[in-house]
Amino acid sequence: MIHNCIHRGCRNTFEHLNQGRVYSLERRPEGKTEFFWLCPECESKFAVIVSPEGEVDVVPRKSRFQVGPPNPSADLRIFSAGFNRRAAA
Numbered sequence: 001m002i003h004n005c006i007h008r009g010c011r012n013t014f015e016h017l018n019q020g021r022v023y024s025l026e027r028r029p030e031g032k033t034e035f036f037w038l039c040p041e042c043e044s045k046f047a048v049i050v051s052p053e054g055e056v057d058v059v060p061r062k063s064r065f066q067v068g069p070p071n072p073s074a075d076l077r078i079f080s081a082g083f084n085r086r087a088a089a
């Protein structure tokens, strides 16, 4: 269950799937899937990564770490991203 924005310094709470960006993280070998939410404000400033330790973290956009090597123990995907914005465009 998603409650808050993934960014630790952010206190925005999750309300609608069509705001911000939802990521799914499948952990191997368990095959357990977790969901994370990045609020619209943080979405414009941060990118979500999986650290070498397998922890989900945020990094400033334009960081060279934004496109990192795939983590062998976790698979991060964008689950949903701003449906309402796309429809309005």
Ligand SMILES: [Zn+2]
Pocket (backbone or CB within 6 Å): 005, 006, 007, 010, 011, 012, 038, 039, 040, 041, 042, 043
């Ligand atoms: Zn946030």
